[in-house]
Amino acid sequence: MQAWQVHESGEPSEVMRLTETAPPTPGEGQVLLRVRAAGVNFPDALLCRGQYQVRPPLPFTPGVEICGETADGRRVIANPALPHGGFAEYAVADAAALLPAPDALDDAEAAALHIGYQTGWFGLHRRARLRAGETLLVHAAAGGVGSAAVQLGKAAGATVIGVVGGAGKAAVARELGCDTVVDRYAEDVVAAVRQATGGRGADVVYDPVGGDAYTQSAKTVAFEGRIVVVGFASGTVPSPALHHALVKNYSILGLHWGLYPAKQPELVQHCHAQLTELAARGAIRPLVSARVPLAEAAAAVQRVADGVTTGRAVVVPAPENGAVA
Incomplete structure (x- = not known):
């Protein structure tokens, strides 16, 4: 599969490299997800710079928020378990933390909903x-x-x-x-x-x-x-x-x-139910300002790092089997 990897700390456009690698292997309690869309967040830039509160081992794949697909075809929202982040064709996430993607949102919007x-x-x-x-x-x-x-x-x-x-x-x-x-x-x-x-x-x-x-x-x-x-x-x-x-x-x-997913995960579930209801009645809809292919992920992260974007940029890997992004 294709995945962006960071081998050293620095600016995203300089240290993110698109590589060909094997899909990650889920650990205990984790699942493998096909990435349908991955939101670009400021923490992704901080991860590349080595300035985030979490420092995954090198090399790692950034991308802290995705809309993914399980092996049995469920469309879910997840925070990938680093070092196997979302700027790749496949990522891993904790099975217990998966949330259903709202039907009212497409893949890119769902990827931009969570964080x-x-x-x-x-x-x-x-x-x-x-x-x-x-x-x-x-x-x-x-x-x-x-x-x-x-x-x-x-x-x-x-x-x-x-x-x-x-x-x-x-x-x-x-x-x-x-x-x-x-x-x-x-x-x-x-x-x-x-x-x-x-x-x-x-x-x-x-x-x-x-x-x-x-x-x-x-x-x-x-x-x-x-x-x-x-x-x-x-x-x-x-x-x-x-x-x-x-x-x-x-x-x-x-x-x-x-801290909430670890200390009070029931509140995260409650919040997601509230957000799903708001999305269903059109009260909220993530502002997706750019949908970019996987090959342009590093440039998208750099734009967020530079503060020149509006709304959320989303990386959309090539869909499989006619999946709509």
Whole structure:
């Protein structure tokens, strides 16, 4: 089979190599899956750089999120068990963690559903307890993680403010349903959010960016508001001023979704049921901005690493037996 492998740490476009190799052999409790589609996530870039919290042995195949097919023909969503990731024709995954792919989504959309939307659901509902009528501020609202939070916020009845970088991403955020869009390249984010909220600020801030975005979050969060720290795509990990949180009376909430499958897997199943229902009624649909063949996976990961994509890029290996991607 064909698979992308990383033999040394570095930029994805430089260290990912497309090779011919034998299909992986499942370990105990694992299953072999034919990859129907593999979502490209920022952690894939971090894996290539050797900067992710998990460091698989070299060489490894990145690709942490797939829609796959079991030997008996079931279409499933899975997080491949590294080092045998999803940017390949076959991957392995833990059998107990497989989730049914929603019928309402095609393969590429299903591959883009799991990590981003589970992260959004846990961040907004489990951690921040977002309520209908509240104001939600989403940084990087046109990206893969941000676009999921925008859709989930609208589905929950929130007023959504999306912060983006550039006119093209602003247009995408409006199409996603943001009530207010702030272009950080052209506007003062803090002033724009205060104006949009009548000076009150956002009840919930969803921040997958860190750096300057977190500084803006602290300045725009409302009284008794909640800042959900999801990640640091900017590359800068902020140092929160705890005296500011005390004086302004807001909460800083960390979210590491990857802990839930191990510590509370029943919540992952519950979340997937909620997401499946939302997809069935059209309230959410992953924004797949690019569907690329396996040969272009490294370039797709590099674009995500460089922060120039909108929504989610998905790698779609050549379908077998007429399978629709």
